[in-house]
Amino acid sequence: MRFDLITLFPEFFHSPLQSGLIAKAIAKGLAEVHCTNPRDFTCDRHHKVDDEPYGGGAGMVLKPEPLAAALESLPVVTPRQVIYLSPQGEPMTQALFQDLATSVEQLVLVCGHYEGIDERVMTWIDREISLGDFVLTCGEIPALALLNGVLRLRPGTIGKEESHRCDSFSDGLLDYPHYTRPAEFRGLKVPEVLLSGNHGAIAAWRRQQQLERTRDRRPDLYQAWQAQQSDLDSH
Numbered sequence: 001m002r003f004d005l006i007t008l009f010p011e012f013f014h015s016p017l018q019s020g021l022i023a024k025a026i027a028k029g030l031a032e033v034h035c036t037n038p039r040d041f042t043c044d045r046h047h048k049v050d051d052e053p054y055g056g057g058a059g060m061v062l063k064p065e066p067l068a069a070a071l072e073s074l075p076v077v078t079p080r081q082v083i084y085l086s087p088q089g090e091p092m093t094q095a096l097f098q099d100l101a102t103s104v105e106q107l108v109l110v111c112g113h114y115e116g117i118d119e120r121v122m123t124w125i126d127r128e129i130s131l132g133d134f135v136l137t138c139g140e141i142p143a144l145a146l147l148n149g150v151l152r153l154r155p156g157t158i159g160k161e162e163s164h165r166c167d168s169f170s171d172g173l174l175d176y177p178h179y180t181r182p183a184e185f186r187g188l189k190v191p192e193v194l195l196s197g198n199h200g201a202i203a204a205w206r207r208q209q210q211l212e213r214t215r216d217r218r219p220d221l222y223q224a225w226q227a228q229q230s231d232l233d234s235h
């Protein structure tokens with residue numbers, strides 16, 4: 001899978017691309033990640049990538065020419081999607097990651113800065129996706145989240161030991177609590193069931209924990225899960 005990051009700050013991605021999951025996937029040839037800087041596509045002496053907003057107001061807007069030129073400079077691998085990371089986008093979910101991981105060979109991720117990008121750049125954008133409803137200073141952080149979430153779902157990227165991790169969330173529940181050695185730490189004990197070796201009881205306890213935590217902490221997820229369950233039961 002090929003990822004193209006359109007970013008004014010390619011150095012932002014240097015360390016994340018050299019560590020962990022992404023580095024392993026790149027080393028295994030499962031992914032290519034390229035950064036393209038719109039500043040390299042400016043024609044003026046000052047390499048201007050932003051300008052004042054028409055209509056006035058504070059802040060600056062990313063100019064359309066450098067972004068469009070950067071996008072048009074990319075090789076095209078199909079199927080592809082050009083995504084603008086944006087607070088106006090559809091929210092990131094595990095289902096969205098699954099969809100992207102299985103439906104495209106190239107993901108172009110456009111990262112905004114300042115107040116955003118000139119609206120005319122949307123001509124080149126297929127989809128807007130958001131990390132969530134809050135204010136950030138840049139689109140690079142959401143881009144990295146999307147890259148990580150999609151890449152880990154591609155076959156071969158993560159070992160078997162990791163793959164169960166998404167099981168709980170892929171059925172829409174929060175995770176159960178995790179423990180490791182020592183069995184007692186500062187007087188804090190590990191739940192007995194986990195030391196029992198009774199795998200049926202352990203699985204039941206974990207499922208119960210997932211349900212309780214989801215019900216208590218995320219009633220929205222819990223309701224969606226219940227609806228999904230009754231759908232499954234009625235078929």
Ligand SMILES: Cc1cccc(C(=O)NCC2(NC(=O)c3cccc4nocc34)CCCC2)c1
Pocket residue numbers: 085086087112113114115116117129130131132133134135136137138139142143
């Ligand atoms: C709720 C709200 C309303 C108005 C502005 C902003 C805001 O944060 N504007 C600033 C920018 N925000 C993001 O890019 C951004 C932010 C959050 C999630 C995201 N998921 O993808 C990209 C994301 C846009 C251009 C550069 C940074 C946020």
